[in-house]
Amino acid sequence: MRRRLFPSIPQSLTVFAFWLLMAEDYAPGTLLMAALLAWLMPHLAARLEREFARLGNVWILIPLVFRLMGDIVIANITVARQVLGPEARLRSRFVWVPLDLTNIHGISALASIITLTPGTLSSELSEDRRHLLVHCLDVDDPQAMIDDIKRRYEAPMLKVFP
Incomplete structure (x- = not known):
């Protein structure tokens, strides 16, 4: 159930934080938009073809x-x-x-x-x-x-x- 609502909590937190940093405002509308994007973006990203990074040195x-x-x-x-x-x-x-x-x-x-x-x-x-x-x-x-x-x-x- 949690996985369907929030496919990637780290991505949601990142989107939420970056939206607030870019908006430089903590009004209720800004917080609501950040929450909406934090929920929506991982759902959209989950539909994309993923290629995982293999890190070397x-x-x-x-x-x-x-x-x-x-x-x-x-x-x-x-x-x-x-x-x-x-x-x-x-x-x-x-x-x-x-x-x-x-x-x-x-x-x-x-x-x-x-x-x-x-x-x-x-x-x-x-x-x-x-x-x-x-x-x-x-x-x-x-x-x-x-x-x-x-x-x-x-x-x-x-x-x-x-």
Whole structure:
């Protein structure tokens, strides 16, 4: 009976908490909406096809986070210089990045990392999950950019999501 009403209590609690955090309000209407979503979202999620994450070496994430923070700082400075400079010098383009990752959770994490880094944006995953379309604000050598993403971000993610 409890399982039918609340398929995933942790997911319900998470949805409830995040709704309140995003609303930044504790009025009765907000609490009611949070409760409704906390009940509804696990029911909707239960109908989706699930692919469970198989985690490997999660300790790889610690140096990856530090690398990502450094890359974000450097990319912010680079993008600021590019945006404030002459627009004609920008070489904006879409690039398909071939993926070795097969787990959707790993692909999602990689796409998020790419999007977090200023100047790049993950925009599409191919139907077969073998290529990720990335928009780059300024790239002169697409292959070098692909190699950089695969070496800096995808290689560690392959160890986390084998």
